[in-house]
Amino acid sequence: MAKSKKREQxxxxxxKLFRDRGYQATSMRDLAEAxxxxxxxxxxxxxxxxxxxxxxxxxxxxxFTHGMRSIQIQNINPLEKIKSLIELHVGVAxxxxxxxxxxxxxxxxxxxPSLTAFKEKRKFYENQFLEIIQAGIKQSLLKxxxxxxxxxxxxxxxxxxxxxxxxxxxxxxxxxxIDLIVEGIIA
Amino acid sequence: MAKSKKREQxxxxxxKLFRDRGYQATSMRDLAEAxxxxxxxxxxxxxxxxxxxxxxxxxxxxxFTHGMRSIQIQNINPLEKIKSLIELHVGVAxxxxxxxxxxxxxxxxxxxPSLTAFKEKRKFYENQFLEIIQAGIKQSLLKxxxxxxxxxxxxxxxxxxxxxxxxxxxxxxxxxxIDLIVEGIIA
DNA sequence: CCTACCGATCGGTAGG
DNA sequence: CCTACCGATCGGTAGG
Numbered sequence: 353m354a355k356s357k358k359r360e361q362x363x364x365x366x367x368k369l370f371r372d373r374g375y376q377a378t379s380m381r382d383l384a385e386a387x388x389x390x391x392x393x394x395x396x397x398x399x400x401x402x403x404x405x406x407x408x409x410x411x412x413x414x415x416f417t418h419g420m421r422s423i424q425i426q427n428i429n430p431l432e433k434i435k436s437l438i439e440l441h442v443g444v445a446x447x448x449x450x451x452x453x454x455x456x457x458x459x460x461x462x463x464x465p466s467l468t469a470f471k472e473k474r475k476f477y478e479n480q481f482l483e484i485i486q487a488g489i490k491q492s493l494l495k496x497x498x499x500x501x502x503x504x505x506x507x508x509x510x511x512x513x514x515x516x517x518x519x520x521x522x523x524x525x526x527x528x529x530i531d532l533i534v535e536g537i538i539a
Numbered sequence: 540m541a542k543s544k545k546r547e548q549x550x551x552x553x554x555k556l557f558r559d560r561g562y563q564a565t566s567m568r569d570l571a572e573a574x575x576x577x578x579x580x581x582x583x584x585x586x587x588x589x590x591x592x593x594x595x596x597x598x599x600x601x602x603f604t605h606g607m608r609s610i611q612i613q614n615i616n617p618l619e620k621i622k623s624l625i626e627l628h629v630g631v632a633x634x635x636x637x638x639x640x641x642x643x644x645x646x647x648x649x650x651x652p653s654l655t656a657f658k659e660k661r662k663f664y665e666n667q668f669l670e671i672i673q674a675g676i677k678q679s680l681l682k683x684x685x686x687x688x689x690x691x692x693x694x695x696x697x698x699x700x701x702x703x704x705x706x707x708x709x710x711x712x713x714x715x716x717i718d719l720i721v722e723g724i725i726a
Numbered sequence: 727c728c729t730a731c732c733g734a735t736c737g738g739t740a741g742g
Numbered sequence: 743c744c745t746a747c748c749g750a751t752c753g754g755t756a757g758g
Contacts, residue, residue: 358741373647374561374647374648376561376563376564377563379649379735379736379737380737380738381735381736381737382738389743389744390739390743390744390745390747391737392738392740392743392744392745393743393744394738395737395738395739400737400738401737401738409657422571431725432723435589449593455645460561461561461562469551487559489726491699492726493724493725493726494724494725495718495719495724495725495726495750496726497708497712497715497718497719498712500709501709501712501715501716501719502719502724503694504699504700504718505699505720505724506700506724507717508695508696508697508699509695509696510695510699511695511698512691512692512694512695513691522685522687522688525684525685525688528684528685529688529692531682532682532683532684532688532689532692533692533696533723534720534723534724534725535722535725536720536722536723536724537681537682537692537693537720537721538618538680538681538682538721538722539676539679539680539681539682539683539688566751566752566753567753568751568752568753569753576727576728577727577728577729578727578753578754579729579730579754579755579756580727580728582754582755583727583756587753588755590752616745667734708748
């Protein structure tokens with residue numbers, strides 16, 4: 353097997369273990385076993401345990417950054433942009449639900465300078481999101497509520513998608529999920 | 540200091556460390572230092588590291604179970620019950636945001652039989668919640684959407700409250716938060 | 727409540 | 743890619 357292929361396999365197994373047990377509770381020996389290797393052999397493919405976490409976190413952060421960029425340049429109103437952003441979140445969660453949890457919960461185990469780099473990426477994304485919300489309020493498209501509250505409610509409301517065991521049965525419900533979050537639950 | 544008082548102090552410090560660093564990344568030596576003790580002395584007050592996690596998780600689970608019970612017996616329609624439940628979630632998060640994160644994220648580090656006991660408590664709560672949602676749909680108070688999706692969106696939409704640094708500035712916004720979740724973000 | 731210490735396990739390296 | 747091994751750290755105990 354090509355070296356990069358094996359590396360890819362290791363990263364996928366790592367993301368899975370990080371999701372199931374958490375970063376700290378995953379040992380390099382666990383990971384080695386999952387890819388049929390001895391622990392020491394992992395280091396022919398990866399630099400360190402943290403390097404894998406960093407790669408998973410940054411890769412996911414970039415998905416959101418790129419999604420944001422392509423939404424921002426569209427000629428649609430802030431409310432439509434928000435709907436697209438929620439769709440982005442649902443889409444990323446569904447397409448790669450093993451690694452998106454590291455992005456959400458395990459990033460705090462990064463050490464400097466990766467930690468700051470990650471947090472800045474995230475902050476940048478949230479600020480862009482916030483600007484869209486503020487524009488939406490200004491145009492009376494959104495309720496005149498503290499924009500940060502709207503942001504946090506929106507960001508968290510898709511956070512069940514990747515630790516639900518029922519993710520498979522729900523992937524076709526994207527439109528319903530967006531509708532619930534945007535328009536509420538009332539009939 | 541009375542023995543139970545010190546124990547209480549240890550549990551509060553533990554909840555804080557579990558929230559900030561995660562259960563696995565918190566060592567008994569870290570915890571000891573936080574309460575001005577040597578690691579071995581902790582064991583005069585607590586049985587084990589996991590016992591503390593269990594206590595924190597179960598204590599929080601009980602808050603939700605009790606809240607659910609008092610809401611269920613009220614003579615109000617399903618939609619009003621759901622609003623009360625969201626208020627319960629916001630209230631618990633605000634009143635004890637250091638330990639509610641263990642309840643949400645760190646419980647998976649429990650071992651048997653505590654793990655099953657916890658999961659059953661949680662399942663029971665979710666089932667009760669689900670029944671209220673189903674009744675709401677039946678009475679055409681709620682959108683006719685997969686009730687599980689509604690449940691998960693509701694449960695996750697308050698999950699930002701305890702890892703936000705801005706929790707203090709938002710505690711007065713309880714009504715706005717509930718309104719956003721129930722009625723959506725559109726003006 | 728402390729000092730002293732236990733076996734187990736950790737991430738990672740040396741050397742081939 | 744493996745065997746063999748490193749120092750560090752872990753949760754927890756003995757004994758006073």
